[in-house]
Amino acid sequence: MSDTPGSQGELGRVHGDDELMAADRRTLVIGALAMVGLVLVGVVSGSLFARSACADIAPQATTAPDADGDPELLLDALGALPAEQLAAIRTALDDLTVPLGPITGVAAVDGATALAATGQGVVALGDDVVALAGQGDRVAAAVSLAAGTAVGDGDHLYSLALTNPLTGQVDALQPLDEDLTGLTCQDTALVGSPLAFHLAAGEGQLLVLRIDEDGDDPELELRDPVAGQVWSAELVLPAAPAGLAGARLTAGFGPDVVVAGTRTTPGEEAPVLTAVARGDGAELWTLDRDELAASDAGLSEEGPTRAEVVAVGDELALVVLREVDGEGRADEEAEQDARALGPQRLLAVGRSDGTVRWEVDLRPGERVVAASSAGDAAQVVLVDLGRQRPRLLAIEGGTSRELDAPEWPSEVVEAVQADGAAGGTVGMTRGAGVAALPGGGAAVATGAALVLLPGPAGGVTDPGGVPAQWPLPVIDVARHGGGTSLLLVGDGSSRVVVTFAGEQPVG
Numbered sequence: 001m002s003d004t005p006g007s008q009g010e011l012g013r014v015h016g017d018d019e020l021m022a023a024d025r026r027t028l029v030i031g032a033l034a035m036v037g038l039v040l041v042g043v044v045s046g047s048l049f050a051r052s053a054c055a056d057i058a059p060q061a062t063t064a065p066d067a068d069g070d071p072e073l074l075l076d077a078l079g080a081l082p083a084e085q086l087a088a089i090r091t092a093l094d095d096l097t098v099p100l101g102p103i104t105g106v107a108a109v110d111g112a113t114a115l116a117a118t119g120q121g122v123v124a125l126g127d128d129v130v131a132l133a134g135q136g137d138r139v140a141a142a143v144s145l146a147a148g149t150a151v152g153d154g155d156h157l158y159s160l161a162l163t164n165p166l167t168g169q170v171d172a173l174q175p176l177d178e179d180l181t182g183l184t185c186q187d188t189a190l191v192g193s194p195l196a197f198h199l200a201a202g203e204g205q206l207l208v209l210r211i212d213e214d215g216d217d218p219e220l221e222l223r224d225p226v227a228g229q230v231w232s233a234e235l236v237l238p239a240a241p242a243g244l245a246g247a248r249l250t251a252g253f254g255p256d257v258v259v260a261g262t263r264t265t266p267g268e269e270a271p272v273l274t275a276v277a278r279g280d281g282a283e284l285w286t287l288d289r290d291e292l293a294a295s296d297a298g299l300s301e302e303g304p305t306r307a308e309v310v311a312v313g314d315e316l317a318l319v320v321l322r323e324v325d326g327e328g329r330a331d332e333e334a335e336q337d338a339r340a341l342g343p344q345r346l347l348a349v350g351r352s353d354g355t356v357r358w359e360v361d362l363r364p365g366e367r368v369v370a371a372s373s374a375g376d377a378a379q380v381v382l383v384d385l386g387r388q389r390p391r392l393l394a395i396e397g398g399t400s401r402e403l404d405a406p407e408w409p410s411e412v413v414e415a416v417q418a419d420g421a422a423g424g425t426v427g428m429t430r431g432a433g434v435a436a437l438p439g440g441g442a443a444v445a446t447g448a449a450l451v452l453l454p455g456p457a458g459g460v461t462d463p464g465g466v467p468a469q470w471p472l473p474v475i476d477v478a479r480h481g482g483g484t485s486l487l488l489v490g491d492g493s494s495r496v497v498v499t500f501a502g503e504q505p506v507g
Contacts, residue, residue: 053161053172054185057148061141062128067107069137074498077108079491081411089488092450092470093498099452099468100443100484101502105136112495113415114430115487116153117480120178123157124487124497125150131180134482136499141180148174152201153478156183156225160198163189167246168197173206175225183225194219197246199260200253205230207258209249211242218245220260220276222253233281237262238270253278254312257351261307261319264289272299272307273319275354285354295356297321298345310380313373316348316357318380320368341365348378348398358398366391370432372442379442379453381405381432390432390446394453394467406448409473411489416447416475433476435484443484445474450486 066073071093075086097103111127120140124130129150133140148159159182161172171189173196174182188196194210194217201207204225210232211218218237222230237245251260259275271286292299299305304324311318323342341364348357357376366382369390373379378395390405408416408431416431433445440455451469476487483501490496 052185052187053147053163053189054174054187056146057159057161057172057174058185059129059143059145059148059159059174059176059180059182062144064139064142065108065110065128065130067105067132067137067139069104069106069135071103071106071498073106073108074496077106077490077494077496078488079494081491089472092472096450096470096500097502099502100500102500103498104483104501105132105138105485105497105499107132107136107139107497107499109487109495109497110493112487112497113475115433115476115478115485115497116150116157117435117478118153118157118178119155119481121482122478122480122485122497122499123153124495125157126495127493129157129176129180131178132485132497132499135501136482136485136497143176143180150176151198152204152206154202154204156204158201158206158225162198164243167243168199168209169243169246170196170198170208173208173223175206177225186223186228195242195246196221197242197249199249199251202253205253207251207253209235209246209251211237211245213242215239215241215245220251220258220281222258222278222281231281233276233283235260235274236270236286238264238268248306250307250309252309252312252317254317254351255314257284257312257317259309259312259317259319259349259351261309263304263306263324265304266301272305273309273317273349273354275317275351284352287349287354292321292356297347297356297359298343298361303342308368310368311371311373311378312351313375313378315351315375316373316378317351318371318373318378319347319349320362321345321347346380346393348373348376348395358395360393360395360398360400363391369430370434370444372434372436374436374440374442377440379434379444381434381444381446383408383431383447390448392444392446392451403451403467403469405446405451405469406471408447409489411491412447412473412475415489415493431475433478433487435477435479437479437484443477443479445477445486447475448473450474450477 109124112124113126116123131141145159149162152158157176159174160170163171174185197209199207206223218235219232221232248263261273271288273287275284306322308320322344344362346360370381376397380393382391392403392405394401431447435443442453444451449469473489474486478485485499488496
């Protein structure tokens with residue numbers, strides 16, 4: 001081999017190129033490993049910080065509570081109440097067997113906050129969800145929803161991942177079958193998708209607001225447990241971020257109409273009330289501030305007014321118009337709106353055309369905690385938040401009659417305070433309830449009494465049509481195929497469902 005300077009130069013240049021290529025390969029390998037590492041970190045981080053809320057709201061079977069057809073179960077289920085109070089409750093329940101029929105079921109449902117009528121009977125909603133069969137004397141299913149909040153009635157309930165009770169924001173929703181098993185869960189907090197806010201639930205369906213985070217493109221969406229989205233309808237709302245829009249919007253649905261109401265200020269073009277067809281979401285009518293002012297509905301011409309839809313019946317939608325006092329920062333406005341104590345009025349709006357049928361003045365500081373409407377009649381339970389003092393209004397054709405309701409007993413006050421202010425958002429103890437009865441009458445739970453209102457055919461227990469009431473710590477009432485069920489508050493977290501199996505028309 002020739003050892004000349006030329007040959008050494010060529011060899012040295014080849015070795016240098018190999019080293020450069022090896023360095024390039026090392027760089028590429030390091031880069032590829034780094035990229036894989038970053039991808040893995042992203043996947044793990046995404047699974048940790050952006051995982052679906054569905055896992056947190058799925059129903060899990062729990063121990064079934066005691067249920068029987070023997071009223072003696074009441075004594076144990078109500079807890080350590082004074083003997084004289086237990087005796088008074090027992091006497092009142094015995095008296096109720098005359099208008100409502102015999103007691104066929106008693107069930108201990110600790111922590112329950114409300115009742116829901118279903119096709120199979122009645123369900124107690126609360127810490128656990130308990131489905132009672134037919135006449136309320138046995139437990140058909142009992143589940144825990146973990147972080148889920150149960151809403152609705154009818155053939156399907158819903159478990160909601162209610163991440164913000166003030167605004168109603170929902171990150172996931174899961175329908176529950178009649179035996180409380182979970183159906184397909186829908187994640188509503190996907191990146192790039194509109195936010196969801198709970199508005200109403202009933203008769204197996206769910207109504208939500210879908211809106212972009214910046215407040216653009218608001219829509220009403222009606223959901224079915226099997227088909228998913230039934231329809232979505234464009235909605236015109238005042239400009240606001242999504243959270244405020246959700247906090248300010250309320251809605252309810254009747255047999256064939258959905259009515260939504262929001263907070264507006266003078267000069268805004270957005271409607272105060274919007275009605276769409278429940279079947280397909282087609283717009284039926286709207287009412288703006290000028291139209292409400294022309295109807296002498298008491299709308300403020302200076303400050304913001306909040307319109308709260310509290311019930312939608314077959315003929316009327318009941319709406320509270322409340323003037324919002326004060327001006328808060330943007331991040332405080334939702335809570336401020338909810339607690340404002342300005343002048344307010346109850347409106348009855350025709351569900352077919354939006355005409356204001358009648359108005360009733362309400363007291364500042366009162367909140368509607370239960371309401372229902374059938375025909376031209378309405379029943380409204382109001383509570384003074386400062387005193388937990390209920391007031392019951394029975395309204396027929398615009399003529400209002402105020403009925404005395406006893407002050408809430410300490411057990412009811414404590415139960416409501418444990419779950420938030422009376423009339424709070426989804427899942428909180430309402431402290432009152434209304435259920436229609438055959439013959440046009442209504443059973444009203446005021447928190448301190450059960451009141452039976454007469455129907456047009458006559459009185460519930462009196463041929464003269466005089467309302468009758470019984471002193472009971474009852475915070476909800478439900479009418480279902482098996483009869484009428486009451487939710488009673490006992491000592492601490494003790495709750496009891498009592499079912500009367502009477503089928504005769506009342507009123």
